[in-house]
Amino acid sequence: MPIPELLTTLGGETITNTGDWEAYRRPEIMHLLAENIYGHRPAAAEKNLNTTWNVLLYHENYKGKPVRYQKVNITAGGYTFLCRGFFPMTEAPVPTFVYIMHEYQENKYNFETSLDCLNVPILDIVSRGYGVAIMPTSGLYPDGDHKADYKAGVFAYFQPDRSLRRDNDWATISAWSWGASRVLDWLTECPWADEKNVAVLGHSRGGKTALWAGATDQRFALTISNASGCSGAMLHRGRTEGGETVEVITKVFDWFCGNYRKFANREEMLPCDQHMLVAAMAPRLCYVASCSEDAWASPAAERESCRLAKDAYELYGKTGVVLPAEGEVEADTNYHEGNIGYHVKTGAHGILPEDWTRYMDFWDAKRG
Ligand code: GCU
Secondary structure, three states, rough: OOOOOOOEEOOOOOOOOOHHHHHHHHHHHHHHHHHHHEEOOEEEEEEEEOOOOEEEEEOOOHHHOOEEEEEEEEEEEEEEEEEEEEEEEEOOEEEEEEEEOOOOHOOOOOOOOOOOOOOOOHHHHHOOOOOEEEEEEHHHHOOOOOOOOOHHHHHHHHHHOHHHHOOOOOOOHHHHHHHHHHHHHHHHHOOOEEEEEEEEEEOOOHHHHEEEEEEHOOOOOEEEEOOOOOOOOOOOOOOOOOOOOHHHHHHHHHOOHHHHHHOOOOOOHOOHHHHHHHHHHOOOOEEEEEEEHHHHHHHHHHHHHHHHHHHHHOOOOOOOOOOOOOOOOOOOEEEOOOOOOEEEEOOOOOHHHHHHHHHHHHHHHHHO
């Protein structure tokens, strides 16, 4: 099967307007992505969640800097996990990032002793008038050795009988993205966050999670994927750079629903591809970033998804990504003209302050 046409339904109809996109094709795409890659969430995790939060710590001028710090326990549907918010010391609500912090990063930083965090430059973010809520993924489901027995976290809580798990049930990426939505529930009531301007952002496995969060929760105004690679922004089909495959990722990481591994070495049989995930953000803002020495995440295939996703934006009369032809894309250059932003940073797989600078430049320019 070639790359599925974004604007052609499974029944062969061509979508030409936003009404049909929203009524038919977008729901079909969301179903295909859930069914084959990320899994469906159980009803118990979707309904009557009545999200509340409990403030564990509150500091103004935290560590002598102009930062308001609030550490909260968020409870949704009875399940509780931790999050930390950092905001400027102003009273007006500010646009705020939800940062999905995976365990490699979580274990590197101690926000109780220092604000220094290479992956999330809190002082730069706050000084530019943005807030950031950092969500450690271990509170939703631990990554550990990347193998999931579903005996802990949200799985044990919402689906205690593991014998009922099916091949299209949610898995780790979906659990983490569920958490990002619950952080957004908190931010919609938090006095320092502008609820209309909340972005979701993650790096690598966090980038895959951010994309699924932005697709499943249309309250996110901006979705940012930093080096998300395979099962993130990277197109499965037609790759020339090598990079990670369904076979490898499903062998090593239990992040996806059981159905995904059925496409190992049969990617062309997938009824969806990752341009559909990027397109699910339309007409909202999206940003995809790659790293030049990161062939594992296939930067060219990340760009190709963005290019193909533009058809959905065009239905809304908006521009998708504006990129030169492949081969002419320059490193360390902002491609910020359209509603899907892009840059490729020189260097290895990682998220650094310079990436955040580009994300904030884009959001400064595009925010309504
Ligand atoms: C591995 C994995 C990638 C993932 C990355 C990460 O390299 O193969 O798919 O993005 O870990 O999350 O750091």
